[in-house]
Amino acid sequence: MKDELISLFIDDELDLDEKTVFVQTIHADPVFTEETLGLLKQERLLTTPISINRPMPRVFSFKRLRSFQFPFKALAAGLATAMMAMIVMWPETKPLKLSHRFVIFEPGVERAEIAGSFSRWKPLPMKSSGPNGYWEVTVELSPGEYEYSYVLDGNKSVADPTVQFREEDDFGNINSIIRIGT
Amino acid sequence: MDEDVEDSCATLEQTIEARDAFQQVLKAMQKLKPDDREILSLATGDGNLTYQQIGEITGNSEANIKVRIHRARVKLRDILKKGGA
Numbered sequence: 001m002k003d004e005l006i007s008l009f010i011d012d013e014l015d016l017d018e019k020t021v022f023v024q025t026i027h028a029d030p031v032f033t034e035e036t037l038g039l040l041k042q043e044r045l046l047t048t049p050i051s052i053n054r055p056m057p058r059v060f061s062f063k064r065l066r067s068f069q070f071p072f073k074a075l076a077a078g079l080a081t082a083m084m085a086m087i088v089m090w091p092e093t094k095p096l097k098l099s100h101r102f103v104i105f106e107p108g109v110e111r112a113e114i115a116g117s118f119s120r121w122k123p124l125p126m127k128s129s130g131p132n133g134y135w136e137v138t139v140e141l142s143p144g145e146y147e148y149s150y151v152l153d154g155n156k157s158v159a160d161p162t163v164q165f166r167e168e169d170d171f172g173n174i175n176s177i178i179r180i181g182t
Numbered sequence: 183m184d185e186d187v188e189d190s191c192a193t194l195e196q197t198i199e200a201r202d203a204f205q206q207v208l209k210a211m212q213k214l215k216p217d218d219r220e221i222l223s224l225a226t227g228d229g230n231l232t233y234q235q236i237g238e239i240t241g242n243s244e245a246n247i248k249v250r251i252h253r254a255r256v257k258l259r260d261i262l263k264k265g266g267a
Contacts (some may be wrong), residue, residue, distance in 0.1 A: 007252035011225055013233050042259055045207045046226045105239070145208075164223045165208050179212045 006036045009042050014118050026105025092129045097140040102126070102148075104160065107133025109152045114139075116175075121139060143181035149173060210261040218254035225251050 007086035008014045014022060025032050030100035102114050104126070113123035119139075126135040135150075145168065147165045149157045159166050168174055211219055224236045231239070233247045240247070 003256075004248055006250040007225075007255055008248065010255075011233065011251070013248070038259060040256055042207075042255070042262065043226065045203055046222075162220050162223045164211060164226055165204070177208065179208055 002032065003035065004159070007040055007081055009036070010039060022053075023171045034165075061083075096181070099138050100141050100178075100180055101136060101138045102150075102151050102160070103134055103136045103162075104128075104158075105133050106135060106150075106152055109135075111153050113151040114148055115151055115157075116146050118146045118148070141180045145177060147175040147177050149175045207258075208263065210258055213261050214254060214257055218250070218257060221247065221250050222254040222258065 002021065002025055005014065005018055008018060009022055023068040026036065057166065066075045104112060106112055112126040112128075114126055114137055115121045115123040118141055124137060124139065125135040128134070129136050147169075149159050151157055159174045160178075163178055165177040166174050167177060211222070214222065221236065221240065224231050224239065225233075233244050233251070235249045236242075236251075237244045242250070
């Protein structure tokens with residue numbers, strides 16, 4: 001029971017009595033303290049926004065070119081090694097397609113679509129699953145990582161609220177990131 | 183100039199490390215059961231939902247949510263610890 005206080009603490013859900021018990025336990029139980037610190041560290045990974053933008057066109061700069069000479073070499077060596085490994089280890093069978101069901105709760109809209117890297121960002125229509133406000137679509141996907149967002153009423157782009165991982169695209173939209181089957 | 187090179191290398195290294203950590207957690211999250219993944223995402227997502235709101239969305243009691251969120255966190259930690267991400 002006391003262990004759950006850690007999550008209540010992380011999520012700011014402790015009431016006064018629970019705060020008292022939490023602090024007392026932190027002082028008395030080093031294992032509990034260690035557990036709390038470990039989960040806080042994990043939470044930082046979960047909640048830190050990681051923005052991995054695609055490279056934008058940049059103004060040419062000799063300074064920048066000099067600065068990036070070494071990383072480019074390392075990157076080239078890494079890519080060459082990765083390509084060699086891929087050639088040697090590439091499976092002969094075609095990758096399986098996996099069905100993935102996307103669902104969003106949007107009771108206030110008349111139309112919902114999904115657009116992602118799997119559709120080359122072409123919006124795919126979602127089906128309303130009745131009067132409860134849920135919209136869904138099932139997409140066949142090869143194993144891999146995909147970015148996507150929902151398009152509401154044809155003009156509003158929103159990330160998937162149930163998927164933690166997101167990144168901002170070059171246009172300022174927030175896309176969800178999902179990994180399928182790997 | 184040397185400082186510029188060092189700075190750019192450090193930045194690249196940090197970016198790669200951040201990307202690696204991101205990939206690890208992403209893979210670990212995918213290994214959670216869908217219910218655990220959903221509830222953890224609702225608790226840690228941008229929406230900053232309370233346990234009561236999460237309970238209303240998922241149709242569960244607040245007490246149930248309290249237990250499930252912590253279990254999901256611990257499962258995620260165990261997956262990351264095992265390096266099975």
